[in-house]
Amino acid sequence: GAGVSQSPRYKVAKRGQDVALRCDPISGHVSLFWYQQALGQGPEFLTYFQNEAQLDKSGLPSDRFFAERPEGSVSTLKIQRTQQEDSAVYLCASSFTADTQYFGPGTRLTVL
Amino acid sequence: DQQVKQNSPSLSVQEGRISILNCDYTNSMFDYFLWYKKYPAEGPTFLISISSIKDKNEDGRFTVFLNKSAKHLSLHIVPSQPGDSAVYFCAASAFSDPGGGADGLTFGKGTHLIIQP
Numbered sequence: 679g680a681g682v683s684q685s686p687r688y689k690v691a692k693r694g695q696d697v698a699l700r701c702d703p704i705s706g707h708v709s710l711f712w713y714q715q716a717l718g719q720g721p722e723f724l725t726y727f728q729n730e731a732q733l734d735k736s737g738l739p740s741d742r743f744f745a746e747r748p749e750g751s752v753s754t755l756k757i758q759r760t761q762q763e764d765s766a767v768y769l770c771a772s773s774f775t776a777d778t779q780y781f782g783p784g785t786r787l788t789v790l
Numbered sequence: 791d792q793q794v795k796q797n798s799p800s801l802s803v804q805e806g807r808i809s810i811l812n813c814d815y816t817n818s819m820f821d822y823f824l825w826y827k828k829y830p831a832e833g834p835t836f837l838i839s840i841s842s843i844k845d846k847n848e849d850g851r852f853t854v855f856l857n858k859s860a861k862h863l864s865l866h867i868v869p870s871q872p873g874d875s876a877v878y879f880c881a882a883s884a885f886s887d888p889g890g891g892a893d894g895l896t897f898g899k900g901t902h903l904i905i906q907p
């Protein structure tokens with residue numbers, strides 16, 4: 679595809695449910711990033727992959743958050759036992775040269 | 791503690807005039823800076839970037855200026871057009887971190903630019 683795609687675009691979950699958010703990066707991009715954007719804030723870094731290796735997960739807010747990229751392309755961000763404070767837009771970005779990151783449209787997660 | 795600050799939540803500019811968006815940072819390790827534009831319900835779109843070895847980078851109507859000593863950068867848009875109305879985010883990274891590899895970006899809170907006809 680031409681750009682980064684994410685699915686679903688919108689997700690509503692009941693408190694305590696598990697959710698899985700998918701990211702398809704730009705073909706050939708080695709680096710993949712996940713960000714969380716709360717209302718009225720800028721995106722905040724969650725985790726970073728170089729190919730299939732998760733090199734930085736310092737931004738993950740708790741051990742309920744887990745990300746994987748098993749084959750070095752598609753990535754999944756999983757949130758277990760969702761809480762209301764997890765409500766946010768989750769953005770995925772990819773880059774080839776590790777400088778400019780290109781973002782997908784995001785998944786808006788609402789936890790009721 | 792915010793490492794990247796955009797102190798103007800909103801800015802209104804008349805069409806055809808210059809728009810100047812400002813950004814300050816506190817982390818002296820930052821050496822690569824980017825501006826993104828965001829429309830509602832879309833992801834941020836890359837606009838322009840600048841490395842700390844430069845003090846200016848220009849791309850069409852967009853120019854970014856970097857003042858390292860003041861830890862300040864600005865985005866100039868001239869002339870401003872109605873399609874420029876969006877939220878603009880300043881972002882920074884320690885690209886040349888000795889740890890190597892890519893680096894997660896640190897974003898400001900954004901400035902909502904409104905271009906008035």
